[in-house]
Amino acid sequence: xxxxxxxxxxxxxxxxxxxxxxxxxxxxxxxxxxxxxxxxxxxxxxxxxxxxxxxxxxxxxxxxxxxxxxxxxxxxxxxxxxxxxxxxxxxxxxxxxxxxxxxxxxxxxxxxxxxxxxxxxxxxxxxxxxxxxxxxxxxxxxxxxxxxxxxxxxxxxxxxxxxxxxxxxxxxxxxxxxxxxxxxxxxxxxxxxxxxxxxxxxxxxxxxxxxxxxxxxxxxxxxxxxxxxxxxxxxxxxxxxxxxxxxxxxxxxxxxxxxxxxxxxxxxxxxxxxxxxxxxxxxxxxxxxxxxxxxxxxxxxxxxxxxxxxxxxxxxxxxxxxxxxxxxxxxxxxxxxxx
Ligand code: CP3
Numbered sequence: 080x081x082x083x084x085x086x087x088x089x090x091x092x093x094x095x096x097x098x099x100x101x102x103x104x105x106x107x108x109x110x111x112x113x114x115x116x117x118x119x120x121x122x123x124x125x126x127x128x129x130x131x132x133x134x135x136x137x138x139x140x141x142x143x144x145x146x147x148x149x150x151x152x153x154x155x156x157x158x159x160x161x162x163x164x165x166x167x168x169x170x171x172x173x174x175x176x177x178x179x180x181x182x183x184x185x186x187x188x189x190x191x192x193x194x195x196x197x198x199x200x201x202x203x204x205x206x207x208x209x210x211x212x213x214x215x216x217x218x219x220x221x222x223x224x225x226x227x228x229x230x231x232x233x234x235x236x237x238x239x240x241x242x243x244x245x246x247x248x249x250x251x252x253x254x255x256x257x258x259x260x261x262x263x264x265x266x267x268x269x270x271x272x273x274x275x276x277x278x279x280x281x282x283x284x285x286x287x288x289x290x291x292x293x294x295x296x297x298x299x300x301x302x303x304x305x306x307x308x309x310x311x312x313x314x315x316x317x318x319x320x321x322x323x324x325x326x327x328x329x330x331x332x333x334x335x336x337x338x339x340x341x342x343x344x345x346x347x348x349x350x351x352x353x354x355x356x357x358x359x360x361x362x363x364x365x366x367x368x369x370x371x372x373x374x375x376x377x378x379x380x381x382x383x384x385x386x387x388x389x390x391x392x393x394x395x396x397x398x399x400x401x402x403x404x405x406x407x408x409x410x411x412x413x414x415x416x417x418x
Contacts (some may be wrong), residue, residue: 080209084145087274088312088334090354090387096379097144097417098409101316102395103137104149108402110136120165123148127198134203138211140402141409145211145275146203148268150196152218152279153226155264158192159184159256174230174238181240181252186260189241189267200271215273217265219280219317220257220298227253236285243294250294258298262305269311276306277314278332285318292326299330308333314356318394324349339393344381354387361392364404371404375411377390390416 082095105111111133115123123129134149157163160183162172169305190197203213218226226232228239242250265276283295303313315332321341328335328350337346337357346355363374375390382388390412397404 080213080298081144084389085212085274085312087387087389088314088354090300090352092386094387094418095413096382096390098390098412099143099145100137100141100392100396100405100409101146101147103141103147103405104133105396106398107396107405108136108140110140120151120167121163122336124154125195127195127202130195130199131202131206134199134213135206138207139352141406142413143211143409145214146207147214147277148196148200148203148273150199151214152216152223152294154196155189155193155217155260156223156227158187158219158255159260162363168232169226170231171227173228175227175253176238176242176249178249181256184253184256186256186263193264193267197267197271200268200273204272212274212276213272214275214314215268215271215292216277216279217261217268219278219283219295219315220254220261220302221295222280222282223257223261224253225251225282226336227257236282238283241303243290251296254294254298258302258305261302265302266305266307266328269307273311273313273404275312276308277316277336278302280315280317280320283317283327284338288323290328291323292329296326296329314389320357321346328353334389336391337393342381343378343388344383347382352387355382356389356391358391358393359408361394361397361400364392364396364400364408367406368404368407371408372411372415375408376415379412379416 083093086093086099130149133400134146138146153169164170312333314334315330316336317327318338320327333354334354339358339360343358
């Protein structure tokens, strides 16, 4: 039974710093590519036995201290009635631009909409049987809204920002609906057996701190209050959130995810006793072993032995990463933090 990840989420002392990697299952692993080669990404997400298998790959290969459900933040959005494809980035055929389109979005019962997600969680809890905890996840309301309104990734996010500034009634109706959906979706994951939840707000950092506070934070607060989180720690990762940590903290998560644009030491000063997760630049995994080890040592030194640190990358692992370097990074974290 490896509980060091959950203990660290609650700020308890641990024998060594727990570590996992955002996007730890995926294309950088040949073992993933083998399973992925004969089906689409969506088919893989919707086949519980296979989704469970690729979830377990990094646990076996990298020796990480947590598993994260294999799925995507946009899976439940498809079930609201939006046609979704991955090419390989996500594409919605008909982006949301009007109030009528927001009103047409529906929130089906989760056992009917995403039975494959709940089944994957059940299989994983059986197969892991306590080996490492299982993290469930969802996108934050704003990040999901970005994809739903832009229709795909974007450089400037002009459509969603335009809606936020020029059509606030459409923006708020959309954010309310997404928040309602996420409360159902993440509670269903908790009920199915997810032992922690991470909320990915990949695009929260594209807003000014004042817009974040006014137009994103209220929905995050409502989402976090709506989750059955007594025994289930909540991790909130806002990419680019380092310049507004005090604001993001008001969301009310148990753990704050940090990207690499903020130093972990100064983030800990700002956040005081709040538990943090992060924050190695994912491209460091392309460096020689000595550099990887030095960067791991630097981040551990910035944490300065405080309890409540989960080691992670500052964003998802890149598809070209050598798996051996990811494995070496995990080994460094364990060795250098050993009490
Ligand atoms: O962490 C894990 O191992 C669990 C799986 C996971 C995926 N997506 C699988 C995936 C998680 C946690 C996500 C979250 C996600 N999805 C985010 C938030 C985190 C982040 O990286 O910012 C976002 C923004 C998405 C949306 C998304 N899905 C994008 C932009 C892309 C294309 C770019 C890319 O990395 O491929 C995806 C596709 C996707 N999601 C893949 C995987 C393994 C690649 C699909 C394939 O096999 O072709």
